[in-house]
Amino acid sequence: MYMTIGEVFAQTVRKFPKKEAVVDMAKGRRYTYEQWEKEVHRLANALLEAGVQKGDRVSTVLFNTLELGTAFFACAKIGAIFNPINFRLKSREIAYILEDATPKVVLFEKAVEPQIASIHHEFPHILFWYIDDDTPSYAANYHALVSNAQTTAPSIEVFESDIYAMMYTSGTTGRPKGVLHRHRDMIEQSMICNAVMRIRDADRGLVSAPMFHCAELHCCFLPRVHAGAANIILHHFDPKLVLKTIEQEKITLLFAAPTMWNMLLQENLRAYDLSSLRLGLYGAAPMAPVLVKECKERLGIDLIQAYGMTEMGPAVTFLLEDEQLTKAGSAGRACLNHEVRIVKPREDGPSDPDDVLPPGEVGEIIMRGPCMMVGYYNREEATAKAMYKGWYHSGDLGYMDEEGYLYVADRVDDMVISGGENVYPREVEDVLYEHPGVLDVAVVGEPDEIWGEKVVAFVVKKDPNVTEEDLEQFCKTSDRLAPYKRPRAYYFVDALPRNASGKIQKFLLREQVKNAAKS
Numbered sequence: 001m002y003m004t005i006g007e008v009f010a011q012t013v014r015k016f017p018k019k020e021a022v023v024d025m026a027k028g029r030r031y032t033y034e035q036w037e038k039e040v041h042r043l044a045n046a047l048l049e050a051g052v053q054k055g056d057r058v059s060t061v062l063f064n065t066l067e068l069g070t071a072f073f074a075c076a077k078i079g080a081i082f083n084p085i086n087f088r089l090k091s092r093e094i095a096y097i098l099e100d101a102t103p104k105v106v107l108f109e110k111a112v113e114p115q116i117a118s119i120h121h122e123f124p125h126i127l128f129w130y131i132d133d134d135t136p137s138y139a140a141n142y143h144a145l146v147s148n149a150q151t152t153a154p155s156i157e158v159f160e161s162d163i164y165a166m167m168y169t170s171g172t173t174g175r176p177k178g179v180l181h182r183h184r185d186m187i188e189q190s191m192i193c194n195a196v197m198r199i200r201d202a203d204r205g206l207v208s209a210p211m212f213h214c215a216e217l218h219c220c221f222l223p224r225v226h227a228g229a230a231n232i233i234l235h236h237f238d239p240k241l242v243l244k245t246i247e248q249e250k251i252t253l254l255f256a257a258p259t260m261w262n263m264l265l266q267e268n269l270r271a272y273d274l275s276s277l278r279l280g281l282y283g284a285a286p287m288a289p290v291l292v293k294e295c296k297e298r299l300g301i302d303l304i305q306a307y308g309m310t311e312m313g314p315a316v317t318f319l320l321e322d323e324q325l326t327k328a329g330s331a332g333r334a335c336l337n338h339e340v341r342i343v344k345p346r347e348d349g350p351s352d353p354d355d356v357l358p359p360g361e362v363g364e365i366i367m368r369g370p371c372m373m374v375g376y377y378n379r380e381e382a383t384a385k386a387m388y389k390g391w392y393h394s395g396d397l398g399y400m401d402e403e404g405y406l407y408v409a410d411r412v413d414d415m416v417i418s419g420g421e422n423v424y425p426r427e428v429e430d431v432l433y434e435h436p437g438v439l440d441v442a443v444v445g446e447p448d449e450i451w452g453e454k455v456v457a458f459v460v461k462k463d464p465n466v467t468e469e470d471l472e473q474f475c476k477t478s479d480r481l482a483p484y485k486r487p488r489a490y491y492f493v494d495a496l497p498r499n500a501s502g503k504i505q506k507f508l509l510r511e512q513v514k515n516a517a518k519s
Contacts (some may be wrong), residue, residue, distance in 0.1 A: 002160035004183040004495055005076035006203035008190070008226050010153070013037045016201060016228040018479060025245060026235040033228075036070070038151040043074035046149040047079045050105060050127055054079030054156055057103035061085045061094060061112045064211045064237050067131045067142065069221065079158040080104075082165040084212035088421075091115040092480040096175055097168050098123055100377070100504065105129055107142060118479070160184040166377055169212055169310040169422070178377030179310045186218055188370040191311040192335050193223040196318050197253065197279060198303060201228035204276075205253040208234045208400035209241050209260065209420075215283050219306060220255045229253075239263045250276040257420030258287040258453050261295055265505050268426075269298055269475045283308070283315075284420035289328040297322075298492035307331035307408065311392055313371030314338060330405040331398075338369030341391070342400050357399075362409050365398045366391040414506050416445035416477050418453050423485045425506075428455060431478050432487075435471060442496050442504045445488065446513040456498060457487040458509055 003011075012021075017034040024030075026440055039249070052058060058080045068084065070381045083101050085094060092117055098106070103126060109115050109323040110132040120128055120138045128139040134170075135141040164186060166178040166221040193199070205224045207314045209216040224231050232249045234241060237260055245251065250351040254277060261282060266380040277299060302321035308314035316338060319332030334340045344355040357363040368391045375383035385438065386393055398408040416423040425443035440460035445453035459471070475486045486512040489511075 002130055002184050003187050004145070004160055004162070005071065005186060006183075008222075009037070009073045009076070010186060012225055012228050019228060020226070020230050021065060021199070022069060022230065023232045023249065024248075025233060026049075027066070029066055031066075033304055037294065039066075039070050039146075039468040040073045040077065041151045041153055042146045042149040043070050044077040044154045045152075046146045047074060047105060048078060048154060048156075049082060049149065050145070052078065052080050052104045053418065054158070055163070056079045057083045057101045059083040059101060059103040059106045059508060060212070061087055061106065061116065062131070062212075063087050063109065063111055064207050064232060065131065065235065066107065067107060067109075069231065069233065071100070072217070073223075073225075075506075076158070076164060078154050078156045081163050084165075084167065085218070086168075086212050086482070087112050087210070088482045088484055089115070090479045090482055093176075093482065095119045095122060097178075098126065098492060100176070101166055101168075101178060106346065107131060110134075110137075120148050121414050123160065134366060137450070140311065141505065159185065159438065160187075163374065167212075167310050177379050177382060180374040180377055180506075181371075182374060184396070185371045185373070187226075188337070189218050189308055189315065190223045190226045192371075194217045194227055194314060194339075197223070199223055199253070200445055203227070203229040203252045204232060204250055206232050206234065206242065206245060206249070206251040207228060208245075208257050209257065213252055214310050216255055217280065219283075219315055220253070222509045224253070237263075239267050243269070243274065244265055246277055247273045249412055252276055252278045252398070254279075255280070255283075257283040257284045257452075258282055258291065259419040262291060262450060263319045265291070265294055265298060274299055279304065279321075279476055281306060284417060289325055292324045303411070305332060305404065310393060311373045311386065311447070312367060312369065313373075314366050316369065319405075320364065320380045323405075327405050329407060331408050333404050334367070334406075335369075338367060339373075340365065340367045340406055342398060346490070350385055350393050353389050353391045359400050359402045362397055362399045363396045365396045365406065367394065367410065368392060370475055414444065416443070416453050416455055418448070419451045420457055421484050425455075428457065428475075428481065428485055428487065431481050432471065432474060433468070434457070435474050436512040437461060437466035437470065440496050442506060442509055444506050444509045444513065446489065448488075454488040455485060456489045456491065456513060458493050460493060460495060466497050 013033045021033040021036045105127045107129050129142040130139040164183045165181050280301050280303045282457040303317040307318040313461040317332040342357045343351045345364045351364045359444035413429040428443045442458045446456045447455040497508045
């Protein structure tokens, strides 16, 4: 019998009952593992009393909060499927996920109440639980429901093969798909991350990257609980607050996207005592060697890079501390029990896993391992394509060197990674096409020193009087486009480059913005 996430939590409680487990900095709450277990059981029992059964979905639309972490383990205890939703999404984007996932309960907070307020009436079958004060009339108060619930462990039998979570990601079409992971998948991921980062029970990890992302949740939050370490939760990332918290709480571990590390380096680091910090993890995008060197020199820490995607748990490769400069630009080597191949891409279907390319030759990156998803929720065709012959086909292009180090060269689906967030151009293009003054549009990523990439749009006007300000305001008022997806620049052109079949040649547009940035 393999461990489940709920059993991992219970095991840690037994080993470290009096040790500080979690701190909610925004609300000043601190729990030992023994105290936190009671909160987890209260929520688990409250969900059962509300009619949530094993296999039902429980969604959260929350920033980083103690309630999100508690829900993570409470769902695991009763076999409910945990569904954390990106708090940055607009109302229609959230509505699409709720329609697809059909949760029984949705936990939300004040910061996202406007989005929920505009769509809750579409979901009369969903129970909305509000975690803050001044509960809206259409919702129930989370704390009132949980405070009177039993603190005893629920008696629901959960197995390693049960689905633990449904985490939404976007495919090449921009339509979100629910990635299904089992309990066993995430225990494997946790053990790998524990081994790579050498997490100890004395460690104190800072949660400042979004917990709805599997990078923070699966590579950091869960592994630290697994090891008996503490999680210090910040509601959201703020450079000054992060630095202050590192000093105040003696933080030893921190995960951040390269953009976030860069923001920290812009602050007056001498004003803080950061001597407790020993290790940083980064992912979502490569980090420039100069930035790695600056982190080491100014923060006094080593860095580890992780590469992967939600479908894989997420981490598939790691670039370790002593490899950051010697293998600059690499995403590292495959982690324990994982395999990565570079294969020849095919235009008429999924790449063949046996059509392996030699070192140095660019092809599609495919992978397999024990943390790979079960599949996409209600997407049999997409699952079959993505997991052809038992390998996950990433859609990323890259190559391997002679020593087995992976280099990610490009992305088949033209995805833009801005500040660690995935932006799919079609989502943005579909909104801009609705503007009456737009004839044609193509969205690409432009190199940016702060965000890694920023979203930019090439627009062919239908109305010659359309301005950049008009389009910016149009995107701002759309309920289908989160703020981080909005274009940061517009380039008005007479025509978009297309090939003989009529497809836009986005590589030419990317070259154009790269050349403009250099000049």
